[in-house]
Amino acid sequence: MGSNATVTLEVVRTDPAGRNRFEVPVRSAHARVLDALNWIRENEDPTLGFRYACRVGMCGACAVVIDGKEALTCQTALGDVESGTLRVEPLRGLPARHDLIVDMRPFFEGLARAGAALRPREPDRRDLPVLPPDSDERAAIEARNGCITCGACVSAVAGEATSGDGVGPAALNRVLMLALDERDGAGIARLGDIAGEARGLSAEAMARAESVCPARIPLSATLERLKALVADHDDEG
Amino acid sequence: MQSMTCDILIIGGGGGALYAAIHARDAAPGLDIVVASKGLFGKSGCTRMVQGGYNAVLHEDDSFDRHYDDTIRGGGLINDQELAWTLVTQAPERVFEMENAFGCVFDRDADGAIHQRALAGQSFNRTIHRGDLTGIEIVGRLAEQVLVRDIELLDEVRGVDLLLDASGRAVAGALLLDLHSGELIAVHTTAVLLATGGAAPLYRITAASLEKSGDGLAMAYRAGAEFVDMEMMQFHPTGLIVDGSLMNGTVLEEGLRGAGGHLLNAGRERYMARYDPEKMERSTRDRVSRSGMMEVRAGRGTASGGVYLDVRHLGKEFLLESSPGMYARCLTVGADMATDLIEVTPTAHFQMGGIRIDADCRATLEGLFAAGEDAGGVHGANRLGGNGVAESMVFGAIAGESIARHATEGTRASIDRDRLDAARTRLEGSGGITGRPFELKKRLRALAWDRLGVLRDANGLTRAAGEIDAIEDELGALAMPTRRGGNPDLQERLDAENLIDVARLIGAAAELREESRGSHFREDFPDSDDRFLVNFVQRRGADGKPRTEPRSVAFTRRTPEALQGDILIPA
Numbered sequence: 001m002g003s004n005a006t007v008t009l010e011v012v013r014t015d016p017a018g019r020n021r022f023e024v025p026v027r028s029a030h031a032r033v034l035d036a037l038n039w040i041r042e043n044e045d046p047t048l049g050f051r052y053a054c055r056v057g058m059c060g061a062c063a064v065v066i067d068g069k070e071a072l073t074c075q076t077a078l079g080d081v082e083s084g085t086l087r088v089e090p091l092r093g094l095p096a097r098h099d100l101i102v103d104m105r106p107f108f109e110g111l112a113r114a115g116a117a118l119r120p121r122e123p124d125r126r127d128l129p130v131l132p133p134d135s136d137e138r139a140a141i142e143a144r145n146g147c148i149t150c151g152a153c154v155s156a157v158a159g160e161a162t163s164g165d166g167v168g169p170a171a172l173n174r175v176l177m178l179a180l181d182e183r184d185g186a187g188i189a190r191l192g193d194i195a196g197e198a199r200g201l202s203a204e205a206m207a208r209a210e211s212v213c214p215a216r217i218p219l220s221a222t223l224e225r226l227k228a229l230v231a232d233h234d235d236e237g
Numbered sequence: 238m239q240s241m242t243c244d245i246l247i248i249g250g251g252g253g254a255l256y257a258a259i260h261a262r263d264a265a266p267g268l269d270i271v272v273a274s275k276g277l278f279g280k281s282g283c284t285r286m287v288q289g290g291y292n293a294v295l296h297e298d299d300s301f302d303r304h305y306d307d308t309i310r311g312g313g314l315i316n317d318q319e320l321a322w323t324l325v326t327q328a329p330e331r332v333f334e335m336e337n338a339f340g341c342v343f344d345r346d347a348d349g350a351i352h353q354r355a356l357a358g359q360s361f362n363r364t365i366h367r368g369d370l371t372g373i374e375i376v377g378r379l380a381e382q383v384l385v386r387d388i389e390l391l392d393e394v395r396g397v398d399l400l401l402d403a404s405g406r407a408v409a410g411a412l413l414l415d416l417h418s419g420e421l422i423a424v425h426t427t428a429v430l431l432a433t434g435g436a437a438p439l440y441r442i443t444a445a446s447l448e449k450s451g452d453g454l455a456m457a458y459r460a461g462a463e464f465v466d467m468e469m470m471q472f473h474p475t476g477l478i479v480d481g482s483l484m485n486g487t488v489l490e491e492g493l494r495g496a497g498g499h500l501l502n503a504g505r506e507r508y509m510a511r512y513d514p515e516k517m518e519r520s521t522r523d524r525v526s527r528s529g530m531m532e533v534r535a536g537r538g539t540a541s542g543g544v545y546l547d548v549r550h551l552g553k554e555f556l557l558e559s560s561p562g563m564y565a566r567c568l569t570v571g572a573d574m575a576t577d578l579i580e581v582t583p584t585a586h587f588q589m590g591g592i593r594i595d596a597d598c599r600a601t602l603e604g605l606f607a608a609g610e611d612a613g614g615v616h617g618a619n620r621l622g623g624n625g626v627a628e629s630m631v632f633g634a635i636a637g638e639s640i641a642r643h644a645t646e647g648t649r650a651s652i653d654r655d656r657l658d659a660a661r662t663r664l665e666g667s668g669g670i671t672g673r674p675f676e677l678k679k680r681l682r683a684l685a686w687d688r689l690g691v692l693r694d695a696n697g698l699t700r701a702a703g704e705i706d707a708i709e710d711e712l713g714a715l716a717m718p719t720r721r722g723g724n725p726d727l728q729e730r731l732d733a734e735n736l737i738d739v740a741r742l743i744g745a746a747a748e749l750r751e752e753s754r755g756s757h758f759r760e761d762f763p764d765s766d767d768r769f770l771v772n773f774v775q776r777r778g779a780d781g782k783p784r785t786e787p788r789s790v791a792f793t794r795r796t797p798e799a800l801q802g803d804i805l806i807p808a
Contacts, residue, residue, distance in 0.1 A: 027481030030570040035482045042675050046726045051277065053446045056487045056566060058373055059280040074484070075569060097417055098723045104277055104392070108384055117381035118340030125337040126330075128295070132349035141342070146373060149279055149380070174381070183337065 007078050009036055011048065012089040013099050019045060026078050033086065034062055034073035037100075049099030057214060060150030064100050065089040070152035070212035091151050093158025107151045110167040114194050116174035119186035129183065137180040144177050144222060146215040153209035153219060160205040167197050169209040173222045179229055188233060195230045198223065238421045238661065243269040243389070244644040246411055246424050248396040248453060249432030250274025251282020252372075252626060253609030253633035255379040256331075257430055259339075260637025261644075262386045268644050271424065272383070273391040273413050275433070276448050279380035282434050283446050283610075284629055285373060288490040288562065289356050290366030291343075291630070292623035293328040296353065299361040301325050308624060310800050311358040311521075312589075312617025313755035313765070315466070315772055318794045319596060320615045324624065324631050331630040332365060339378045343367050356622030357491055357522060364623040369490055369562040375626065393417060396452055397731065398660040399429060399460040399605065402650035407603035408460065409650035412660045416728065419721025421661065425652060427644040428604050430636050431457060432629075435588030435610035436739040437470070441679075441686035442486040443585040444476055453611040455735035457592050458742065463601040464775040464783075465613040466590035467739075468746035471620055471756045472691050474500075474525035476584025478543045479570050486584040489546065489563050491622055494518045496559060498548040500529065501578065502537040508544070523619055523756045526583035530691045533582075543582040548574050583691050587625055589616040589756065590746070593774060598636035604643065604650065608636035614772070618755025666717025674729040677712050681705070681736055689743050694761045698748040705744065709737050745783040746773040770797060 005026040013020050022044055024036040037050045052062040055074050062073040067087055078086075094102040111117075131138055153169035175194050179187035191198075201223060210219035245261055245268055247254050258272050274281045294304050304325045309316050335341040343365040344352040353362045367374040383390070393416040400410040400423065408429050413422040436451030437443045458464065475494070476486040494500070500518050502508045512528040513520040520528075529544045538544060548556060553575035556564050560574075567574050591613035598606045609629040616624060688701035712734065718727040750773065752766035753759050771787040778784040 028479065030479055030484070031482050032484065038483060041725055046673065046675075047720075047724060049723055052483070053276050053280050053448055054283075054286050055447065055483050056286065057569075058370065059276075059285050059446070061277050061280040077569065101417075101723075108278060111381060112384040115385065117385045118338070118378070120338045120340070123334075123338035126333050128333065128336055128351045130349035131342065131345050133345045133347065145342075145367075146370065147377060148373060149377070178340070181340070183340065 007036060008085040009040065010085065010087045011099065014049070014096055029079050031078050032074055033066060033076045033078060033088065036078055037073060037088070049097070049101045051101055058148060060148035060214070063091055063150035063152045063155070065091060065155065070155050072150065072214050075214060091155035093155050094151060102151070104151060107149070107154055107168065107170070110154070110171045111174065113165065114167040114171035114175050115186065115190050116171050116178070118178060118181070118184050121183055121185040137182065140225070141177045141180050144173050144217050147173060147217060148215055150214060152212045152214065156209040156212050157201060157205040160201060165197065167194055169201070169206060169219050172198060172201070172226055173217055173219060176222050176226045176229070191230050191233045195234070198226045198230050238423055240423045240425070241271070242425045243271045244427050245270045245430070245640050246426040246428070247272045247430045247432060248411065249282065249430075249434065249609070249611070250276050250278065250280070251432065251434055251609065251629065252284030252376055252379060253629040253636070254282070254430070254432035255376065255383050256630050256633030257432060257608060257637035257640070258388050259379065259382050259386065260634045261641040262388055264638050265641035265645050268641065269389070271389045271391060273394045273396060275395040275416070275452065276393065276446070278390050278392045279376060281446070281448065283449070284626055285376045286446065287372030287375065287626045288369045288488065289492060289622050290354070290364040290371045291328070291332065291626050292359070292363050292621065293332045293365060293627065294325065294363055295329055295332065295351060295365070296361070296363070299363055303360050304363060306795070306800060307359050308621060309617070309795055311619050311621040313619055314617065314770060314797050314800060315754065315790050316617030317614035318791060320594070322794060323596065323635070324615050324628055327631045327634070328627045331627070331634060335375065335378065335630070339382050341374050341378045343374070355495075357495070357519075358621040359623070369492070369560050372626070394422070395731070396433065396456055397421075397664065399456050400652045400660065401460060401602070401656055403653045405461065407650040408605040409652045411456070412657065414664070414721070417722055419724070421664065423652065423657060425649065427647050427649045428606060428640040430606040430608060430640050431592065431611045432608045432633065432636070433611055435591065436736060437585040437588060439682060439685045439736045439739055440585035440690060441682040442476060442582055444473055444486055444488040445585070447483070450732035450735045451739040452735050453607065454591060454742070455738040457600060457605065457607065457611075458738045458777050460602060460605070461777055462605060463593040464590065464742055465593040465772050466617065467613070467742040467775060468750050468757050468773065469589035469618050469755060470585060470743065471522065471587040471589060472526040472583040473586035474522055474529055474583050475546050475581040477566070477570060478541050478580040478582050480541050484570060486582070487566070488584060488586065489566070489579065489581065490560065491522065493546065493548050493560060493563065494525070496548070496551055496555070498546055498551065500525070501545040501547050502532045503539050504537060508532050508537065521619070522622075523758070526691050527758055529583055539580055541580060543580045545578040546581045547578050549576060549578075585690070587620055589613065589618065589620055597639040598632055599639065604647065606636050606640050608632040618757060664717065664721070669716035670714055672715045673726055674712060674715060674733050677708050678729055678733040678736070681708050681733060681740065685740055689740060689747060691758065693747055693757070693759050695748065698744055701740070701744050705737055705740050712737070742775055742783050745785045746775060749773060749785055749787070767797070
């Protein structure tokens with residue numbers, strides 16, 4: 001892409017009267033959607049609302065919907081866009097606050113409701129446990145690690161009716177990790193709380209979430225394994 | 238203006254703040270704890286971005302003394318020796334806690350034992366990590382422990398000013414600003430912990446999260462707290478160059494140099510031979526950063542003002558195995574590390590200096606505490622890779638327990654009405670010309686890069702002081718934005734004001750340190766000088782400018798004579 005190239009951004013604004021179409025110069029072949037948003041803020045409309053922090057795909061603050069798919073603005077190159085026009089929307093399924101900024105509290109409340117934090121068996125242990133990395137449990141945990149809590153998965157399954165309370169794919173994934181973790185003292189008990197959600201989420205929805213996860217967590221397989229664990233848990237219960 | 242009351246207010250959202258919140262909660266279950274973070278919960282700050290890892294003495298052949306000597310040597314012998322000892326001796330405790338109580342897992346060897354490697358300046362393999370994305374593991378697990386505890390979280394709420402009592406010597410609260418609603422919040426509290434992170438984004442090229450603007454430092458400065466080592470700012474030698482993108486300056490970890498990566502100038506020459514022929518690319522961060530700047534200035538840099546990192550000879554398999562995150566990061570800017578040269582530049586990375594604290598993280602104002610990058614002294618003139626996140630965890634925990642104790646035993650001071658009104662008035666403003674602060678902040682960052690950066694001299698430092706004054710005047714002439722909610726212009730304005738205070742502290746101390754030590758390099762005084770085995774202690778004078786005094790280093794555990802010699806990245 002040459003230095004005179006431009007791209008058109010259509011941005012969904014909270015204020016329906018707000019300007020929503022911007023022609024943005026592409027200053028580098030590697031410029032990101034984030035750079036385009038920042039250019040708009042600096043040159044055209046200082047009030048444009050969007051988030052970012054780390055710039056390198058590690059914090060997950062900049063997740064939005066780009067041309068219909070959830071993505072991080074800092075990891076999406078403008079050069080990858082074929083049409084020359086990009087539509088940028090806030091994440092779905094979370095309350096919009098200001099332009100591309102959504103209220104992330106429901107996402108984190110989902111994690112909290114699911115109890116998605118280690119309940120340690122030995123919190124005061126003063127050495128490090130031997131954890132062979134190739135054990136089945138460790139390998140399964142490792143494959144699911146690295147969530148950056150960006151909310152893309154919750155957006156991807158928005159509108160999906162479940163009998164659960166909407167804790168969302170990220171929370172389910174963490175619950176599975178904990179259920180497999182020998183250091184956790186509540187793994188199985190925790191399953192009961194998310195059973196409805198695990199049964200209710202369709203495989204299609206989870207596949208959609210997996211396809212947009214920037215950490216490439218195998219969410220479809222997570223759902224399958226979780227369903228099996230929940231079924232075992234019910235049998236035992 | 239809203240008003241709220243709590244026992245403990247933690248300002249910040251990175252690893253230090255989260256660690257402190259957990260420890261304060263567990264130490265004092267009855268207290269009201271509020272965490273206010275400028276960014277989103279779990280996403281603010283730089284702990285998230287830690288690649289390399291965390292230093293802890295865990296192996297029987299390693300020792301506290303070795304880690305300690307490495308740390309003091311790395312710090313140019315001016316570290317606070319007691320704080321550094323605390324870092325070294327408590328780092329393992331926090332690793333046990335992160336794994337056994339909070340659920341982190343760091344990389345294991347095939348037999349399941351903890352894996353440790355070495356970063357620059359270490360005499361032993363003592364860095365634990367999770368691949369090259371260690372920060373995600375740590376902050377992810379800390380954040381969920383905070384979520385399941387009874388801790389009130391104020392997201393996207395920044396600190397504006399500390400609020401003192403009538404005596405002016407005790408902190409009685411803080412004025413906060415909700416970035417979305419624009420609401421001002423006066424918090425009445427018994428203790429405030431500042432853990433907002435440093436001011437590396439003062440510089441045009443930086444690796445840090447860009448929402449950071451030295452807020453904690455500036456708030457403490459305006460309130461009258463003491464600072465130490467503010468001239469010490471670390472530049473990482475291999476920041477990625479991505480022209481025209483906010484990605485510019487993000488770090489490629491130094492393990493790549495340790496593994497045998499080369500640095501080349503535009504003429505494809507391994508230029509480190511000119512500066513450190515013995516250690517070449519494995520020389521210390523400060524020296525490698527300086528060498529790169531000197532090459533560029535001598536006209537041997539790339540068109541974008543950088544140099545090349547060449548790791549092609551290490552092979553794709555090794556690179557993918559050892560640095561998958563860095564490999565992917567380079568691919569997103571169109572460079573394949575296995576086949577392409579990577580254009581890099583020094584980048585402002587970590588602030589060693591900060592608020593002067595005691596062993597309990599207490600600042601020099603009653604009721605005020607600091608931890609992590611907001612606090613100074615632990616690292617002296619230079620920080621070792623792997624000691625930064627260790628500092629945030631160790632001192633986050635200490636600060637959490639200290640504030641809990643203070644809030645339990647202490648009494649809440651009353652906010653002085655006049656001071657609250659003054660803080661409010663500053664934000665309400667009165668008239669001024671219309672204009673945008675973006676450009677002024679850019680100018681400030683450019684001047685810091687040029688004059689307060691990797692290479693300094695008396696002339697540049699003097700000019701910097703005048704230019705900072707001019708930018709402050711121009712900023713002050715702009716009308717304060719009347720729309721407070723959802724207005725990035727207002728945030729830029731407040732950020733720029735804070736960075737001006739930090740720039741002045743850095744400049745004043747750098748001017749007095751007429752020698753070179755650690756990350757501070759004076760072209761007019763290129764050698765280190767034993768007369769400067771001192772720390773510069775600073776506080777705000779009546780005219781708003783820093784008062785700076787040297788104070789001798791207390792060599793309580795090691796004398797300078799005991800620690801001669803140099804350190805480098807191990808192979």
